[in-house]
Amino acid sequence: MLSKYYSSLGAIFVIIFIFVTLPFxxxxxxxxxxxxxxxxxxxxxxxxxxxTGYLPFGYVGFFGAGAYGASIVIMFLRISPFLAVLAGGIAxxxxxxxxxxxxxxxxxxFAIANLAxxxxxxxxxxxxxxQKITQGPYGIDLSSVYNANASYYLMxxxxxxxxxxxxxxxxxxxxxxxxxxxxxxxxxxxAGINIVKTRSIAWMxxxxxxxxxxAVFAWFTAVFYPSTVFNLNVSVFTIxxxxxxxMGTIVxxxxxxLILYSMYNFIGISTPEYFQLFYGLLIMILVLFxxxxxxxxxxHWRIDVP
Amino acid sequence: MDLLKVExxxxxxxxxxxxxxxxxxxxxxxxxxxxxVNGAGKTTLxxxxxxxxxxxxxxxxxDGENITGLKPNVRVSRGIAYMSExxxxxxxxxxxxxxxxxYVKNRDDTRRMADKAYEYFPDLKAYRTRKAASLSGxxxxxxxxxKTLMSNPKILVMDEPSSGLSPKFVKKVIxxxxxxxxxxxxxxxxxEQNVAFLDLAQKIYILDKGKVTFTGSVxxxxxxxxxxxxxxxxxx
Numbered sequence: 001m002l003s004k005y006y007s008s009l010g011a012i013f014v015i016i017f018i019f020v021t022l023p024f025x026x027x028x029x030x031x032x033x034x035x036x037x038x039x040x041x042x043x044x045x046x047x048x049x050x051x052t053g054y055l056p057f058g059y060v061g062f063f064g065a066g067a068y069g070a071s072i073v074i075m076f077l078r079i080s081p082f083l084a085v086l087a088g089g090i091a092x093x094x095x096x097x098x099x100x101x102x103x104x105x106x107x108x109x110f111a112i113a114n115l116a117x118x119x120x121x122x123x124x125x126x127x128x129x130x131q132k133i134t135q136g137p138y139g140i141d142l143s144s145v146y147n148a149n150a151s152y153y154l155m156x157x158x159x160x161x162x163x164x165x166x167x168x169x170x171x172x173x174x175x176x177x178x179x180x181x182x183x184x185x186x187x188x189x190x191a192g193i194n195i196v197k198t199r200s201i202a203w204m205x206x207x208x209x210x211x212x213x214x215a216v217f218a219w220f221t222a223v224f225y226p227s228t229v230f231n232l233n234v235s236v237f238t239i240x241x242x243x244x245x246x247m248g249t250i251v252x253x254x255x256x257x258l259i260l261y262s263m264y265n266f267i268g269i270s271t272p273e274y275f276q277l278f279y280g281l282l283i284m285i286l287v288l289f290x291x292x293x294x295x296x297x298x299x300h301w302r303i304d305v306p
Numbered sequence: 307m308d309l310l311k312v313e314x315x316x317x318x319x320x321x322x323x324x325x326x327x328x329x330x331x332x333x334x335x336x337x338x339x340x341x342x343v344n345g346a347g348k349t350t351l352x353x354x355x356x357x358x359x360x361x362x363x364x365x366x367x368x369d370g371e372n373i374t375g376l377k378p379n380v381r382v383s384r385g386i387a388y389m390s391e392x393x394x395x396x397x398x399x400x401x402x403x404x405x406x407x408x409y410v411k412n413r414d415d416t417r418r419m420a421d422k423a424y425e426y427f428p429d430l431k432a433y434r435t436r437k438a439a440s441l442s443g444x445x446x447x448x449x450x451x452x453k454t455l456m457s458n459p460k461i462l463v464m465d466e467p468s469s470g471l472s473p474k475f476v477k478k479v480i481x482x483x484x485x486x487x488x489x490x491x492x493x494x495x496x497x498e499q500n501v502a503f504l505d506l507a508q509k510i511y512i513l514d515k516g517k518v519t520f521t522g523s524v525x526x527x528x529x530x531x532x533x534x535x536x537x538x539x540x541x542x
Binding site: 173176177179180183184186187188189190191192193194195 | 356358377378379382383388390392394395396397398402405406407409410413457
């Protein structure tokens with residue numbers, strides 16, 4: 001029965017191959033790093049949005065919590081950045097647990113409440129009165145532990161982890177139970193699924209991935225401000241990437257991110273005014289003709305998308 | 307032995323009370339049909355049994371245990387399987403629906419039960435990877451029955467298995483349930499307004515405005531003039 005995993009594992013190996021070899025041909029580490037980061041964030045968001053239907057507009061909150069969690073641990077405990085990244089993931093999970101009550105909301109109410117929560121976290125971290133802990137609005141400086149190559153490959157590790165998580169969810173009863181909850185809560189409960197527990201686990205896993213991403217980002221960037229890691233664009237980009245590619249699959253978020261983030265870098269930075277136009281048009285076309293993302297074209301041709 | 311005992315249960319939605327001291331009993335290996343017109347409270351009674359509607363008064367005892375306060379998913383793991391009128395999750399494939407039905411069981415049991423389900427319903431095997439939404443109404447009900455059986459329940463609770471089906475398919479559903487009952491002897495509680503299902507019943511309850519107005523066998527029912535008028539439409 002291993003054969004059903006082949007196509008998904010294949011996708012993961014392609015990603016590893018690309019990001020191990022590309023630095024030798026394309027000398028823009030920062031772009032490649034950000035690409036991996038958005039790929040991982042897209043898969044992380046896929047866990048909660050693709051499998052349960054909760055749209056976390058405040059997803060960046062977990063990212064920021066991870067960045068600050070890891071940085072604080074590095075500054076105060078002077079532990080290895082590798083361990084600190086794990087601490088960042090855990091910090092995001094703790095925020096996720098605090099936000100459990102939000103899961104009682106649904107639809108737009110959840111999205112807005114989550115957005116507000118991420119902004120509340122931003123103002124908390126940026127509060128000058130907490131300067132002794134978070135450096136307040138003056139930002140974090142991790143240049144003493146800066147290591148571009150190590151953090152680059154750690155990001156690749158986080159990306160692979162996030163893809164394996166989604167693969168696990170695609171292939172097991174856990175993922176199936178989440179999809180059942182998304183489609184029809186009552187039927188899911190009547191299949192014996194503990195809805196509260198199941199969706200809480202998905203929520204924490206999703207937060208964990210974002211926290212890891214934020215933590216590695218902090219290490220890679222070394223110097224940043226609260227507004228950098230709580231930037232709402234992180235949420236918006238990730239959501240658009242996932243929607244564009246197609247949620248609920250492993251490949252969808254990958255495709256969405258590869259296409260749109262490349263585009264953002266090649267035309268978004270040189271000619272931002274055209275970029276906005278282009279992005280807007282693309283999203284309109286997407287909503288009108290491909291509400292289930294790029295992968296729905298493949299699925300329409302009866303190709304089994306992992 | 308009494309498997310399921312609903313004792314003077316009252317329930318409803320907010321200020322609207324639907325069930326008024328309703329009591330029914332399903333014995334082990336017994337097939338009970340709950341007959342009633344639209345709005346009689348059949349669905350509410352079933353939903354109270356499975357825990358989707360809270361009983362404000364009375365007790366529900368299953369397999370010797372008072373389950374009145376338990377959540378639906380816990381009741382399912384105790385051995386009650388419920389098939390709603392919708393029966394399946396349209397956006398999942400046939401196979402996924404079956405897996406979902408066997409969620410409370412381990413994987414080996416689920417595989418074994420799925421094979422058995424495909425034996426009973428050979429049509430479904432051909433459509434394994436299709437979404438349930440693409441099935442016809444009749445096939446969907448079959449899948450619903452198969453899905454409900456996946457958890458190997460002690461009792462099958464079904465809400466209007468005939469709803470939305472053409473007479474031909476209603477007949478087929480009844481045949482399948484009959485075959486199933488003869489071979490496996492599961493306990494069943496079927497809520498229906500279609501009298502064709504009475505063939506299956508060893509005991510019949512009639513529910514009217516949330517109260518049980520008749521309890522007895524098919525023969526006793528057929529001898530009762532008022533009921534005959536209401537459900538069989540025979541005037542004399």
